[in-house]
Amino acid sequence: MVNDAVHxxxxxxxxxxxxxxxxxxxxxxxxxxxxxxxxxxxxxxxGYSSITGTMLNLILYLLPLMTLMLGAFSLTGDKEDGxxxxxxxxxxxxLSFILGxxxxxxxxxxxxxxxxxxxxxxxxxITGRGLDAHTYILLYGYSISLALMFLAVSFLIGxxxxxxxxxxxxxxxxxxxxxxxxxxxxIAVLGMMPYGWIKPSISVFTLFNPAELSRIFAVVKxxxxxxxxxxxYDWVRWIRQPMGSAGYIIAILVWVGASTGLTHWLWExxxxx
Amino acid sequence: xxxxxxxxxxxxxRCDMLTRRRNKTAILCFTMVAxxxxxxxxxxVSTAEAELANTTSSTGELQxxxxxxxxxxxxxxxxxxxxxxxxxxxxxxxxxxxxxxxxIVNANPNTRSVIHxxxxxxxxxxxxxxxxxxxxxxxxxxxxxxxxxxNMNIQTxxxxxxxxxxxxGQFRSNIIQWSDSAADRAxxxxxxxxxxxxxxxxxxxxxxxxxxxVHDGIYMENSDDNRLTFNVIEHSRYGxxxxxxxxxxxxxxxxxxxxxxxxxxxxxxxxxxxxxxxxQSENVNSQGILIFQVxxxxxxxxxxxxxxxxxxxxxxxxxxxxxxxxxxxxIGIQLLGxxxxxxxxxxxxxxxxxxxxxxxxxxxxxRNYWDSFQGIDTDGDGISNIAYAINPFFQGLIKExxxxxxxxxxxxxxxxxxxxxxxxNTWTSDEEPLMVxxxxxxxxxxxxxxxxxxxxGAALLIxxxxxxxxxxxxx
Numbered sequence: 133m134v135n136d137a138v139h140x141x142x143x144x145x146x147x148x149x150x151x152x153x154x155x156x157x158x159x160x161x162x163x164x165x166x167x168x169x170x171x172x173x174x175x176x177x178x179g180y181s182s183i184t185g186t187m188l189n190l191i192l193y194l195l196p197l198m199t200l201m202l203g204a205f206s207l208t209g210d211k212e213d214g215x216x217x218x219x220x221x222x223x224x225x226x227l228s229f230i231l232g233x234x235x236x237x238x239x240x241x242x243x244x245x246x247x248x249x250x251x252x253x254x255x256x257x258i259t260g261r262g263l264d265a266h267t268y269i270l271l272y273g274y275s276i277s278l279a280l281m282f283l284a285v286s287f288l289i290g291x292x293x294x295x296x297x298x299x300x301x302x303x304x305x306x307x308x309x310x311x312x313x314x315x316x317x318x319i320a321v322l323g324m325m326p327y328g329w330i331k332p333s334i335s336v337f338t339l340f341n342p343a344e345l346s347r348i349f350a351v352v353k354x355x356x357x358x359x360x361x362x363x364x365y366d367w368v369r370w371i372r373q374p375m376g377s378a379g380y381i382i383a384i385l386v387w388v389g390a391s392t393g394l395t396h397w398l399w400e401x402x403x404x405x
Numbered sequence: 406x407x408x409x410x411x412x413x414x415x416x417x418x419r420c421d422m423l424t425r426r427r428n429k430t431a432i433l434c435f436t437m438v439a440x441x442x443x444x445x446x447x448x449x450v451s452t453a454e455a456e457l458a459n460t461t462s463s464t465g466e467l468q469x470x471x472x473x474x475x476x477x478x479x480x481x482x483x484x485x486x487x488x489x490x491x492x493x494x495x496x497x498x499x500x501x502x503x504x505x506x507x508x509i510v511n512a513n514p515n516t517r518s519v520i521h522x523x524x525x526x527x528x529x530x531x532x533x534x535x536x537x538x539x540x541x542x543x544x545x546x547x548x549x550x551x552x553x554x555x556n557m558n559i560q561t562x563x564x565x566x567x568x569x570x571x572x573x574g575q576f577r578s579n580i581i582q583w584s585d586s587a588a589d590r591a592x593x594x595x596x597x598x599x600x601x602x603x604x605x606x607x608x609x610x611x612x613x614x615x616x617x618x619v620h621d622g623i624y625m626e627n628s629d630d631n632r633l634t635f636n637v638i639e640h641s642r643y644g645x646x647x648x649x650x651x652x653x654x655x656x657x658x659x660x661x662x663x664x665x666x667x668x669x670x671x672x673x674x675x676x677x678x679x680x681x682x683x684x685q686s687e688n689v690n691s692q693g694i695l696i697f698q699v700x701x702x703x704x705x706x707x708x709x710x711x712x713x714x715x716x717x718x719x720x721x722x723x724x725x726x727x728x729x730x731x732x733x734x735x736i737g738i739q740l741l742g743x744x745x746x747x748x749x750x751x752x753x754x755x756x757x758x759x760x761x762x763x764x765x766x767x768x769x770x771x772r773n774y775w776d777s778f779q780g781i782d783t784d785g786d787g788i789s790n791i792a793y794a795i796n797p798f799f800q801g802l803i804k805e806x807x808x809x810x811x812x813x814x815x816x817x818x819x820x821x822x823x824x825x826x827x828x829x830n831t832w833t834s835d836e837e838p839l840m841v842x843x844x845x846x847x848x849x850x851x852x853x854x855x856x857x858x859x860x861x862g863a864a865l866l867i868x869x870x871x872x873x874x875x876x877x878x879x880x
Contacts (some may be wrong), residue, residue, distance in 0.1 A: 149876040179711070181733045182777065185757040189816045243872050246865040253855075253862020262855020269861070315817035319802070319809060331808040338811070347815060355686065356757070358713045359735040361803065361810030362689040 136228035137235065144206065144236025149243075153205070157198045158244045164194060165252035169261055178264040180356030184271065188350055191275055192343055195245070197307045199282040200289060203237055204299035207290025226400045230392055234287065241279040249275070267354065274350040277384050281342035284391035291398045310343045331363050342387060349380050464489035464509060471497065482507045482532065490516040496526040504531035504556060512537040518546035518567070528553040536561040537584065541598055543567035544581075547574065560584040564598030565619060568606040568628075576601065576611045583618035594620065594642050594664075603628040611636060621646040622663070625653060633658060643668045644682070647675065655680060664688045666712070668695045675702040685712040686735065692717040693734065699724060709734065715756065718743045718765075726751060728843060735813075740765035740833060741800075749773060752842040757814055761800040762833035770835050774842040782840050794834035798825040 148154050168187050177183045210216040210233075219229060249272050256262035263271070289306060293299035309317075318337060322330045338344045349371060351357065357368030370376055464487045471493060474480055479498040484506035491509065493499060501507040509532060511519040519536050522529065527549055534557065536544040543564035545554065552574040559565050565581040568574065581600045583592075600616035603609065603625045614636045616622040622638030623645050625631060630652040637659045638644040644660030645667045647653055653672065657679045660666035666682030669675055682693040693709030696702070699721045708730045709715040715734035716726065719741040728750045731737045737756035738748075743765045753759045754776040772788065780789025799822060803810045812818040 145876050149873060179733075180735060180757060181711075182755045182757050185814055189814070189819065192816050239872070243869045247869045250862045250864075250866030250869060253858045254866060257855050257859025257862065260855070263858050264855065265857035265861065268858035272865075311816050312820050313817065315809075315812040315815055316821050318812075319821075322808075323806070327806065330806055334808055334811055344815070348811065351813075356735055358686055358689045358691055359757070359810075359813050360689075361807050361813075363808050364811060365689050368689075 133225055133228050136224050137232040140224075140229055140232025141236040141239070144233050145239050147206070148202075148236060148240035151202075153202065154240055154244065157202065158247050161194065161198070161244060161248035162251045164190065165248040166255060169252050169256050169259075177262075178267055180351060180354035180359075184263075184267060184354055185351075185356075187271060188274070188347060191271070191278065192311060192347060195275055195278055196282040196311060196343060197303070198244070199241060199279050200286045200303035200307055201300065202240065203283045203286025204290040204293060204303050205296055206233060206237060207287060208293050208296050208299045212295055220403055226403055227396055230287070230396045230399060234283065234388075234392055237283055238280060241283060242276065245272070245275045245279055270350060270353050274346055277380070278342065278346045280384055281346065281387045284388045285342065287395040288391050291395050310341050314341060314344060335367070339383070345380075345383060349376075352376070461486045461488055461510075463487065464491050467491060471495075471499070486510060489513070490519050490521070492521045492523060493527050493529070494523045496524055498528040498530075499532070500529070501531035505533065505558065507531070508533040508535055510535040510537065514538045514540040514542065516542060518543045520544070521546045522549050522552050525549040526551045528555075530555045530557065533558040534560070535584065536563060537586065538563060543598070543602070547571040550574070553577075554579060561598065561619075562586075562592075564602060565600040565616070567599075567602045567604075568609065569604050571603075571606045572608055574606075574609045576609065576614060578613045579615075581614065581616045581619065597642075599624040600638070600641065603631060607631065610634075616641065622660070624648075625650045629653075632656070637661075638663060646670075647672045650675075659683075660685065660693075662687070664690065665692045665695050666709070668692075668697075669699050669702070670695075670697045671699070673700050673702065675699065676705075677707065678703065678705045679707065681708045681710070682712060683708075683710045688713070693731075695719075696721050696724065703727075704729065708732075714739050715753075717741075718746065721746065725749075728752075730754075731756065736761055738762075739800075740768070741804075743768055745769075750839075750843050754842065758799075760795045760833070761797075762795045763797050763800040763804065765833045766831050768833065770833060771837045772839055773835055774839040775835065776842075778838055780838050780840055787840050789838045789840055792834045792836045793838040794829060794832045796822050796825065797832055798822045 168190060171183065171186065253262060253268060285306060286303065289299055289302045293302055318334060322333055325333065338348065348360070351360070352368050352371040357372060360368060371379070462485060467482060467487055468491055470480060471491065474495070474497050476496045479500070481500055481502045483502050486508045488510050490511050490513070509519060519534050519542070520529070522545070534544040536542070536559070539562060541563045543566065544559045544561045545557070545566045547566065547568045548571055550572045552571060554566065554574070555577040557579040559579065559581045561581065562584045566576065583597060597620040599621045600619040601611060601614070601623045604627060606628045608630045610632045611623060612634045616636065616638045618640045620641065621643045622641045623633055623636065625646070626648045628650050632654045633645060634656045635658065639661045641663045643665045644663045645655055645658065647669045649671050651673045653675045655667065655675065655677045659680065660682045662684050664685065666685050667677060667680065669677065677694065685691045685693055691713035693712035693715045694704065694707065695717045696704070697719045700723050702724045704724065704726045706728050710732050712734045714736045715731040715738060716729065717739045721743050722745045724746045726746065726748045731751060731753045733755040735757045737753045737759040740760070740762040741764065744767045746768045748768055748770045749772045751773045753774060759775050759777055775793050778793045780793070781791050782788065783790050799818065
């Protein structure tokens with residue numbers, strides 16, 4: 133079973149690195165990280181500041197969308213070109229297939245993000261506009277975790293969607309909901325609720341939006357937790373400890389586990405038919 | 406630095422004690438070969454305690470010396486550790502024979518203070534005060550005028566220097582710290598005492614002092630025309646705290662890692678210039694400079710860097726804020742119900758959000774530099790032809806419902822703010838924003854090597870390219 137998963141992962145990586153989309157996304161992400169570097173005219177950067185705040189947000193605009201599209205297209209592609217039909221005639225377990233695809237795509241995304249980060253750090257070093265190492269590692273970890281969680285979401289999209297066009301539509305909708313429409317929606321909905329409900333509701337909802345979850349984690353770890361206000365003081369204090377990082381990793385694992393589990397269940401049901 | 410001072414001054418007695426203790430033990434070993442080990446231990450401990458008592462004397466003798474002195478006399482205190490408290494009730498000069506070798510230790514909670522200066526024109530210098538009393542008694546209580554306190558080293562578990570109705574004094578080059586041993590008791594910041602506390606005390610000069618880990622570094626209440634210059638205050642609640650005071654001159658001080666650097670409340674005619682407040686960012690209520698209900702004051706040439714809020718101005722009128730450098734804060738300037746203030750020539754750069762403002766349209770907020778604003782200068786006079794307007798949406802939202810502060814600068818909040826454009830004429834705005842900053846020195850950009858991140862980046866690039874190469878070769 134593990135062997136099968138490795139085979140699928142290698143196949144996925146090969147397909148991923150043959151896919152022109154991956155290279156255009158890699159180019160886009162790299163270019164974009166360089167642009168951020170150019171904006172940073174103040175020189176060296178440390179902690180939560182305008183440049184790191186901007187970086188957090190711009191990564192949040194671009195990376196989830198890229199991930200959702202790559203992941204969802206990969207799954208619907210297998211359905212559309214018949215390779216899933218072919219594979220399911222072999223004694224291959226659906227779980228091996230799903231996990232293999234997830235691992236393969238995770239490596240593709242890892243390469244994509246690492247290329248952008250590597251390029252910008254080297255250029256920053258040469259031009260003297262670099263980031264402090266701690267801040268850099270935090271932003272890098274933030275990007276990787278963001279990619280992993282949205283990859284998990286993209287698997288659900290790829291499972292539900294019948295073809296690539298549908299996948300594209302759903303991916304953009306999910307992206308818009310999670311990144312752009314999030315606070316307007318919550319403000320509108322929670323604004324009608326009694327005041328005491330707002331904070332607990334936001335706290336729970338945040339767990340269901342990987343974009344917000346990782347953004348808040350990054351802001352707190354960069355030392356900007358106090359800007360979130362007195363209401364979240366205990367949260368912020370907790371996240372700042374090493375326990376906070378462990379909690380965040382558990383949250384990522386739960387996200388990835390739950391949505392690949394759900395994906396597996398849906399594929400298995402489809403295969404049984 | 407100050408820790409070193411404190412150790413060097415007190416360590417001699419400990420060393421002395423240790424060597425004697427060793428000697429005694431050795432003698433005991435030779436003479437009492439057959440002694441039981443437990444008995445030996447008991448004897449050596451008790452002799453050590455006796456030795457310690459010999460090196461420490463009571464303040465009684467010292468007090469007698471002071472009481473016998475003629476007014477105007479200079480008393481040089483011999484080196485040693487003195488236990489107890491002192492009252493200086495006549496005009497004398499009290500100084501350490503050798504600076505830093507005299508310690509006055511008090512752990513008795515039933516005294517009014519460790520040293521009480523009750524007369525005018527007293528001068529005290531070079532003495533260490535260790536105030537171990539857990540009740541709120543001051544290390545140095547001053548109720549006389551024209552007192553001079555210099556080169557003192559105060560380690561306190563409650564208050565530092567307290568001035569009550571004491572005028573025209575001078576407080577120079579003192580070190581005031583929360584006592585190391587008291588720190589072990591895990592006291593909350595709000596239970597600590599103040600470094601220098603002025604009540605109804607006017608025209609004092611407080612200069613070159615270092616104050617660490619206390620409640621408020623320098624606290625002034627009902628105290629007018631005091632001059633605070635070149636003090637360094639760190640890891641305390643508020644660095645400088647002024648309440649109901651007038652005419653304070655606060656110049657060239659430094660505040661780092663406090664809850665708030667300078668908190669000026671219900672005060673008038675304050676001159677706060679040339680100070681540097683860095684990294685007041687840990688607490689949810691942290692600010693570089695907080696100004697609340699303050700009138701007719703000048704805030705000029707200050708640097709507020711890396712704080713939660715750089716400059717916070719609420720319910721204050723007729724103040725001038727000029728040429729301040731407000732950089733790398735989470736929020737640059739926050740204005741709430743501020744009217745008729747002149748805010749000009751300030752440089753705002755690298756702040757996560759430059760300004761939050763509400764109900765503060767009637768200020769003259771012109772000719773500042775905002776680095777996130779892209780102005781257009783058609784006539785080349787260095788001033789943008791388009792105005793910089795501060796969107797009040799987020800400030801309004803979090804004032805009504807603070808829970809939404811979690812969305813601070815999130816992409817969706819930035820998007821929503823962009824949509825909100827109503828009543829632009831009531832927004833706080835800079836009609837003539839500067840195209841280049843007035844203060845152009847780069848103190849705000851922490852220059853340091855980015856070699857580490859560069860190397861990590863290079864490693865990532867190599868890793869990426871080799872994965873790519875490997876994947877292509879397998880095709």
